[in-house]
Amino acid sequence: MLTADRVRVRVRKGELSIRQLDDKARARLRPAVEHYVAVLRGGVGRTLEAIEDALGEVDVPPRDIKTAQGLEKLLMDRCTFAMDEGVDPPDLRAAVFTRAAAARRVATREAPFDRMAVLAEVAAERETTVESIEDGLFADLKQYQKLQSFDVIEADALLDRYDIEQAKAVLLRATKLTVDVQFADAGAARQFFRRLKFRRLLYRLARRPDGRYHIEIEGPFGLFQSSTRYGLQLALMLPALYEAAQFALEAEVCWFKDRDPVIFRLDGGAGDDGARKRTRLPDDVRQLVKRFKALDCGWSVRSARRILDLPGVGLCVPDLVFTHDESGDRVYLEVMGYWSRKAVWDRVDLVEGGLGEPIIFALSSRLRVSEKVLDHELPGELYVYKGVMSARIIAERLDARRARATAEG
Template structure:
């Protein structure tokens, strides 16, 4: 992900226009290859050593921000490690204490660094060389590259363009997406991506074999802004798997947070960097399903419910729960981020459209405003850390009257 200072846009009245790169441009492809060569040879080197090698390539010219941005994206593809036989904070504690004692014993005279390292090594039962290496090994520049996930030049340039759009969405207050003429499987995949990233929003069918998705932006929320913003930005690559779409986002830009508009369509040519797996399932949802199957009697659970039309919107539950003695079915949804007004409206819609046929499983940790309580009734299960399958089954039984 690009940091704010690396984002390049131009302003056209109230519009933000990202300065995308042409992934076919030979000059950009050449720069991308030079950066890739540096990172392909980075295993075992420190972060500081890699950055020093790239300093001349980054330079001070008009393309400086682009090269820094490309390098940042490659750095994100690295896995770093702290190369130390003993935790660096523990080593520092022993070394600094030893140095202070020796300094006091010598009446403030300079002390012998090698002697301090040797004394600390004896206490830590390692060599003085290991002490020296570990002393500051956890600092950013001293972290060593464990491995690098390689890519091609054009993949890097396409990733840069997507990262520009993602960085803008981190500052949005709300986003509307319309997607046309996809297969039912693709629409379902997109709806699952909304669920996977725990976004606050609604999905509505529209004319011409299309759907509209309305999503809250991070700057419309009271808290969890950074975490929610990252989730919203990470939703974008899933949208880019669709052929025909329009995205319209309201953005607060700059230090003065001026209101701007950001637009993106399928014609802009952004290419998703994520695999098209087709199914998005959060780990907590998978865990809940496994736990339900093994610990709850008289109920069957299915993780493949059909999206349900509800008062002009489309509801995407996570599960269908079937009570085997009676055959009654209850839809269950594990709620992601929420705020009081949105969850109350959601509950009331379901209550009118599907009375006795739904359970909302609500995390206390994912609320995004100060309101702790919301006005609901039967069919809601609230949890703090992990939803308990047996408790959800009790709520489902009470809602269905079985």
């Protein structure tokens, strides 16, 4: 990821915009990027220090140095460095330094400490050479680690994505963000909201008459100061937004130290369904699904695709839907974990406000909310768990719901 100091921006009248790479800049930079890629492609087995030296020798027009450094950073992020197998530098160091300390203790003016003699003794013990002992001594340090692999990207592809990377870097310094977003479908919306939820970014969500969502995102500390501590999380939201059909974003950004925040606007969206489909369920939900399937209890489970919306009251984004094998009855589950009590009260409002779909909200006992706050006769209920969610209890709740529904006719 780019750091903020690698981003080229201009600020006018309180508004920050990115200096995008134009065709001329791309043309000037392409040879350098191709050279970088070539160095890394052919650099497997070389040390980080040597690679950095080689990259530093690539000629770049002075006006493009900042951008080139950014591109170099993005390429280095695609590299994996590690030391060679079979070397154990800490063990080697312990052997060398212990022997050296003993030798120094008995050294005299006439027979002073002899560095080479120490190395030669250790080399002989290990049946190797003094050179390999010296090479191995600090082989685990980052600068001496060797390039193991490079996730190749061609120069044009890297230049293409540079502006998005710049935008992400700007959002690192964002203190709050609002976005109007149109998702390709409910599934895309659900994935996006799930990400927000698990990043624990406080958000206000409303549905506009035209079907778009208006979302306000910020951390709770934003109330007291323009805090950039949520910037990384806000920046990580950007790829998810690009997966949406269309979005318009406005962020408050603390770009200059000791100066007022500036506004950054961005719009776009590609509706990249492929990326969305790769999004996995959170670990705790996946584990629950696994345990639930093992029960073989007459209910099946899968990821929920719907967003449950009660106009004028709010909406919620369930994670799973359980379907009864015989009747086809469906019950949704939203996992709230220990996210926020406020979110639980919002769900209570939603159910009491008339949400018709049967749903269970699973929340951690750490939120200290009683299951009794929702009446049993309502279609929604709370499941408060300690530690991890129990598949067995959820199955029992599902059966009890079905029994009630059957009894009521």
